[in-house]
Amino acid sequence: MAEPIPLRGTSLHDGVAARLRAMVFDGELLPGAFIDEKALAAAWQVSRTPLREALKVLAAEGLVELVPHRGCRVIELTDGDADALFPVMALLEGRCAFEAASKATADELRTLQHLHEALERHAAAHDIGGYYQANHAFHSFVQGLAANRWLDRVTSDLRRFMRLMRGRQLALPGRIEASINEHRVLIDAFQQRDAARAERAMHDHLMAQLVALKKLRSRQARSASGRRSP
Incomplete structure (x- = not known):
């Protein structure tokens, strides 16, 4: 988790989105958990901008939800x-x-x-x-x-x-x-x-x-x- 995001021919926010998606699917980010943007940005050596763009991608996919004034959390299926x-x-x-x-x-x-x-x-x-x-x-x-x-x-x-x-x-x-x-x-x-x-x-x-x-x-x-x- 502390490694920089590899680009591998894709945009930075796509790389960040792929890493976040994997963390959700692998259970590293648990259902209902809020995502610590500051900690992830520091660990991955990226600015908050590509991280926020990546979170918008995952929100469009339905994997996370934006909570006003609180941040972004992983969805929970009922x-x-x-x-x-x-x-x-x-x-x-x-x-x-x-x-x-x-x-x-x-x-x-x-x-x-x-x-x-x-x-x-x-x-x-x-x-x-x-x-x-x-x-x-x-x-x-x-x-x-x-x-x-x-x-x-x-x-x-x-x-x-x-x-x-x-x-x-x-x-x-x-x-x-x-x-x-x-x-x-x-x-x-x-x-x-x-x-x-x-x-x-x-x-x-x-x-x-x-x-x-x-x-x-x-x-x-x-x-x-x-x-x-x-």
């Missing part, structure tokens, strides 16, 4: 947001899977198989962080295989908000085991080039995540209630 978002993503990612299964080359399917094997390794190790990252790579690759710029545009836009939840549902006991089983059905559909089955499997996989998230919420609420009881 339970209602999750309940509304998952079914939409299930439809979009289901369509991505359908088009990907219809269009993927043999080499691309081999790459997808390698991504699935990474999921298998993380599931076997019960490595939630590694599984989450591998899962994101798998889903993003399927999205790219669909090769539909309009589908890609809307899916990418909403995937940003999915990433804010950082796979919280994976903390539910038994969820990684269930998730990898769902992925086994999905990768088999891809290998068989069964587009309709791939679409159903992907849709059901996303909806299973929402079910797991709701169960986790309920468990956490019961636990919190128990701690408050005398």
Whole structure:
């Protein structure tokens, strides 16, 4: 965090925006946290101007919100947001899977198989962080295989908000085991080039995540209630 922002052929505020975005997605900037502009500007050796321009970019993306007289904070998704978002993503990612299964080359399917094997390794190790990252790579690759710029545009836009939840549902006991089983059905559909089955499997996989998230919420609420009881 103390390193200067590398330009790498882009504008300074774009580089700052990329760093801030990564911090939000990686959980370094937590939901609801206010962003210390002065500290970041000093750590990254930039002026406040590109930092503020970068924050405007993230605000336009919906990742942060400007609070009058207080600064800028990372957005918090409510339970209602999750309940509304998952079914939409299930439809979009289901369509991505359908088009990907219809269009993927043999080499691309081999790459997808390698991504699935990474999921298998993380599931076997019960490595939630590694599984989450591998899962994101798998889903993003399927999205790219669909090769539909309009589908890609809307899916990418909403995937940003999915990433804010950082796979919280994976903390539910038994969820990684269930998730990898769902992925086994999905990768088999891809290998068989069964587009309709791939679409159903992907849709059901996303909806299973929402079910797991709701169960986790309920468990956490019961636990919190128990701690408050005398």
